[in-house]
Amino acid sequence: MKAEFINPFLEALLEVLSTMAMTNAVAGKPSLKDKGMPEAKGDVSGIIGMASEQTKGSLAITFTEAAILDIASKMLCEKIEVLDSEVADMVGEITNMVCGGAKMRLSEKGYKFDLAIPTMVMGKNHVITHKSKGPVVIIPFKIEAGEFFVEISFE
Amino acid sequence: MKAEFINPFLEALLEVLSTMAMTNAVAGKPSLKDKGMPEAKGDVSGIIGMASEQTKGSLAITFTEAAILDIASKMLCEKIEVLDSEVADMVGEITNMVCGGAKMRLSEKGYKFDLAIPTMVMGKNHVITHKSKGPVVIIPFKIEAGEFFVEISFE
Numbered sequence: 001m002k003a004e005f006i007n008p009f010l011e012a013l014l015e016v017l018s019t020m021a022m023t024n025a026v027a028g029k030p031s032l033k034d035k036g037m038p039e040a041k042g043d044v045s046g047i048i049g050m051a052s053e054q055t056k057g058s059l060a061i062t063f064t065e066a067a068i069l070d071i072a073s074k075m076l077c078e079k080i081e082v083l084d085s086e087v088a089d090m091v092g093e094i095t096n097m098v099c100g101g102a103k104m105r106l107s108e109k110g111y112k113f114d115l116a117i118p119t120m121v122m123g124k125n126h127v128i129t130h131k132s133k134g135p136v137v138i139i140p141f142k143i144e145a146g147e148f149f150v151e152i153s154f155e
Numbered sequence: 156m157k158a159e160f161i162n163p164f165l166e167a168l169l170e171v172l173s174t175m176a177m178t179n180a181v182a183g184k185p186s187l188k189d190k191g192m193p194e195a196k197g198d199v200s201g202i203i204g205m206a207s208e209q210t211k212g213s214l215a216i217t218f219t220e221a222a223i224l225d226i227a228s229k230m231l232c233e234k235i236e237v238l239d240s241e242v243a244d245m246v247g248e249i250t251n252m253v254c255g256g257a258k259m260r261l262s263e264k265g266y267k268f269d270l271a272i273p274t275m276v277m278g279k280n281h282v283i284t285h286k287s288k289g290p291v292v293i294i295p296f297k298i299e300a301g302e303f304f305v306e307i308s309f310e
Contacts, residue, residue, distance in 0.1 A: 046286075049204015049213065049271025058204065058272040085284060092286030116204025116271050117213040117308050118286040126278025129240060131201075131247030153272050 004109065006030065006137055009059065009152055012101030013141075016094055021074040025148075028140035033130075033151060040138060040149035041125045044068055044088055046095030049116035050103075050154075057113070057154035060128045061095055063146075070145030083122065092118040159264065161185065161292055164214065164307055167256030168296075171249055176229040180303075183295035188285075188306060195293060195304035196280045199223055199243055201250030204271035205258075205309075212268070212309035215283045216250055218301075225300030238277065247273040 010027055017023045033040075042062030050057040063071070065083050071094075072080040072087050080087060095118045103115060121128075130136045132153040139150045165182055172178045188195075197217030205212040218226070220238050226249075227235040227242050235242060250273045258270060276283075285291045287308040294305045 045276070047202055047204075047274050047276075049202075049206065049274075051204065051206040051269035051271045053269060056269065056271050058274045060274055088284050089286065092284070096286060114206035114208060114211065114269070116206040116211050117310060119202050119204075119213045119215060120284045120286065121200070121202075121276045121278075121281050122284070123276075123278040123281025126276050126281050129243050129247070129275045129277070131244065131251060131273040131275065155272065 005106070005111070005154065006152060008102040008105035009098060009150065010139065011105065012098045013150060015101060016097045017071065020094070021071045023071055023074055023143055025141045025143050028142065030137050030139045033136040033138045040151065041127055042149065043122070043124055043126070044083055044091050045121040045126065045128055046091040046118055047121065047128070048095050048099050048118045050099065050113045051116065052113040055111070055113055055154060057152065058130055058132070059095070059099055060151045061091070061098065061148060062128055062151070063091065063148040066146035067143055067148045070143065088120040088122050092120045160261070160266070160309065161307060163257040163260035164253060164305065165294065166260065167253045168305060170256065171252045172226065175249070176226045178226055178229055178298055180296045180298050183297065185292050185294045188291040188293040195306065196282055197304065198277070198279055198281070199238055199246050200276040200281065200283055201246040201273055202276065202283070203250050203254050203273045205254065205268045206271065207268040210266070210268055210309060212307065213285055213287070214250070214254055215306045216246070216253065216303060217283055217306070218246065218303040221301035222298055222303045225298065243275040243277050247275045
């Protein structure tokens, strides 16, 4: 998987968080995820599938509770203290916007795919894996309140 | 969402479990999922996105630990007692085969879509929600060892 394929997702994510939540996230070093050693534990995730006749992929954004409560509070301009279905819905919206932004950027480079319906997972310390024949890239992000992870897989 | 759209997924699921795990699952009554009241808690889920220019959807199969350990034991012909990454991988494979089977059946009826990469979630008592503008249908299944749930959403 090339950087020119991954970067549009990261650019879109930073833009969404900056625009919607006035939050500047800092991306860590991307690495390949080892199937046997899942590192990204989180409390709420947004997952979206991407598919076309030429390619298929999936993206997951996994937030720790501290990180998403801070982002949700900033997005809604009120203190959000409980990870409920409203927060999960917001995670789905963020996931959708990130992939929508990346889809637009990638379509300009000739990569075309359609987006599936985002799915959200709520559960303390869950771990995401991908059933991919290709590599899975994981990128850690930090904001002041905590951390979150983006995992991208494409075949 | 019409029954003619849901049934191919259920038929494919029953066939996969019967062929691969010699397990006869019994489907309960499908119902519409209320966003505020997620009912299907599980310990491992397989999630897959479906997309085309005409439609988009997602499917999640959420297994309780007891149910998937029994299915995994039958699929591998050995006693599986721990929910590990191998079991998660198998859940991804089941999810893929169910949607692959449904895609084939639906394509004969003129519904076309492509499959994304399956994603798996591991975590005690997690809950799945869908960011769908359309209805989400949930179908409970029972096998002797426990229960599992299928959730389908299409727009």
